[in-house]
Amino acid sequence: MPTGVALRDAREQLFAAAERVLLRDGPNGLTSRSVTAEAGVAKGVLHRHFPDFDAFLAELVLDRIGRLDELALREAAGTGSVTDNLTAALTDVFGPVAVAIVGLVTFRDGLRARLRQAGLPGIPLLAQAAALIAAYLAAERDLGRIAADADPDTIALTLIGSAHLLFAGRDDPPPADEIRRIVAAVVTPAG
Template sequence: MPTGVALRDVRQQLFDAAERVLVRDGHAALTSRAVTAEAEVAKGVLHRHFADFDEFLAELVRRRVAGLEAWGATMIEHAGTGDVAENIADFLFGVFDRVGLGLISLVIGRGELRTRLHRSFGVPILAEATAVIAAYLNAERRMNPEMSALGVVGAAHLVFSEKEPTDPDRVRDLVAKLIATGR
């Protein structure tokens, strides 16, 4: 690795590299060495910006959660417009894309990471996705938004974890059926 080369937004460069490794090689291959090699920076660069690798991973998850929460705020702003099942299905495709599924597996598999994320209940990303959907269903004035959201996220996680590509119509139909029972 060259030294003395100025790096632009090195933190973002490291996060982007981590996502590429996660998608290409899976959560088990996500190591500090793999991330820094993918980002084409010296290993010390990561440790200059983060206390340790688990802190880096925690920030990667926090950034993902912040994006989901921002998406949820937009959904709530637009409550009453569009098809509820379609809006939730679109959100689920963002939650359970390859990076999202990889991060969920990573969090489940790394106890230290869960500790860093200060979660006593629920899996980060899944818990926030459930909260976003419940808040949106509440804004749409649906009955039992929390229970409907739990069912939607749980069922969607199973569907998106299958080997085959996920059919958008299947997800929309699943969401429509699950939220219809909560009316």
């Protein structure tokens, strides 16, 4: 990109490029050079906006965690079926980019360290998704739509772990029926 030409939302442009590289080439192929080449910008653009590559990657992960709020799962409490709501949420959580980001976090020690410094325990993205699902399950329990003795935190961790196993390492997402079957086996309806 020529000097002096302003980029529109360079941060988002770099994040989108990083996601494309990550999906195409995996964690090994994700470098500052591959990201800037994919974005069509000079390498200095990334370093102008972020102190180093791990800082860039940490911001990418934090941005994607922030997008979990778009699921609005908590607001779905009391509507539709619990199984369908959770099946849809798990499908959204484990989109191809999220699965690739989980792999990236486990692959890069420096990134994990940055995310821990930011106060993110466990495997970032998965831990936040589990908290979101646990809050939804607690709301459904309070509404009497799942068993009164249900443990939302344990159920959420079970669903996240099971869904991750279903989604990881696949070219295409698993059929919704597979996800629905697991949700139905783990979540006990009220009654």
